[in-house]
Amino acid sequence: MITGHTKLYGIVAHPIAHVKTPEEMNNHFASLGYDGVLVPFHVQPENLATFIDTLRRIENFGGLIVTVPHKTAILELCDSVVGDAAAIGAVNTIRRDPDGSLVGAMLDGKGFVRGLEASAIDVRGMKSCLLGAGGAASAIAFALAEAGVNSLRIVNRSAGKAEDLARRVAEHYPNVKASAGAPETASQDLVVNATSLGLRDGDPLPLEDTAFHSGQIVAEAIMEPEVTPILATAREKGALIHFGRPMLRQQIRLMAEHMGVTPAKA
Structure with a gap:
């Protein structure tokens, strides 16, 4: 009341x-x-x-x-x-x-990592790829670095923003191999979509390299829809998917x- x-x-x-x-x-x-x-x-x-x-x-x-x-x-x-x-x-x-x-x-970032942990996903030592370099993506980048990922590849339409984020993460977490560039999807243990692509009907995938495979985790920061295009594509190719709601x-x-x-x- x-x-x-x-x-x-x-x-x-x-x-x-x-x-x-x-x-x-x-x-x-x-x-x-x-x-x-x-x-x-x-x-x-x-x-x-x-x-x-x-x-x-x-x-x-x-x-x-x-x-x-x-x-x-x-x-x-x-x-x-x-x-x-x-x-x-x-x-x-x-x-x-x-x-x-x-x-x-x-x-955002701390909530995202805690959401992974609640699903028994430990990111320590993982090779990771982050799609996006905006506010939520930046928070997730710092939280993944704090949680102990081995490497973090940042992918963004604006290369300058990705490079700036990678530099800031590297300054605060020098033990993490932070870089900007192509996703190199097949080589990653964890791929995270922290862009808004998938929020609206008709949105394209947030990356072109969709070489997802089993043994890999593809995670989403978007809450609705639950299954975004990137999650649907990753699941079809055998990857483990992680929804945005736990975050x-x-x-x-x-x-x-x-x-x-x-x-x-x-």
């Missing part, structure tokens, strides 16, 4: 209809007995700054989850960031403090904690 005491939270995206976070987070609130509600906000990029400024002035607003395409642009709209958000160059969760200050964090489930607790959500007192 929503009352005058209920704390408000949101998720912002463009488009918004595909997001699964509201039901997941509201279920989490209920499990904690927490008097809060999270609702979706559909905001176009040119209106993002105005939207964020408005949130500073809403006294009962607790925090915001940020997704495509706003994760990179929102970094500079935060008053401060924690963790590795600055190195990653993106934010996916914001806490509003009582004085209206907005504190950002980037939890969200593992992120929920991390995001709620950052936004100051605590269990109700007995």
Whole structure:
């Protein structure tokens, strides 16, 4: 039941209809007995700054989850960031403090790796390939490096962005062989799609080299549809596929904690 005491939270995206976070987070609130509600906000990029400024002035607003395409642009709209958000160059969760200050964090990557772990997938020592170099991809790159992959090949339509991400990962994790270039799909133990390709009907595959095979894991960051074109192609060729939803489930607790959500007192 929503009352005058209920704390408000949101998720912002463009488009918004595909997001699964509201039901997941509201279920989490209920499990904690927490008097809060999270609702979706559909905001176009040119209106993002105005939207964020408005949130500073809403006294009962607790925090915001940020997704495509706003994760990179929102970094500079935060008053401060924690963790590795600055190195990653993106934010996916914001806490509003009582004085209206907005504190950002980037939890996509940690949630993604925890989702793999929940499916008994240990990435340590793996040769990995990451498709994409945007906000979520950057977070996943850092998290895979932190988790101990042997190598990380970053593939992106803009070669410059891939090279920049590889350089930043190598600076923070010198033991990981981080590089940009072609996917070399057949040689990888793990292939991760962290692009938005597959989100909309008719989207092309996020890579041309589809030499998937058994003994290989192909993972997705997209939640809906569950089986994206790359997952369908990989499954047809015998690879083990990993859906995007576990990433969200593992992120929920991390995001709620950052936004100051605590269990109700007995």
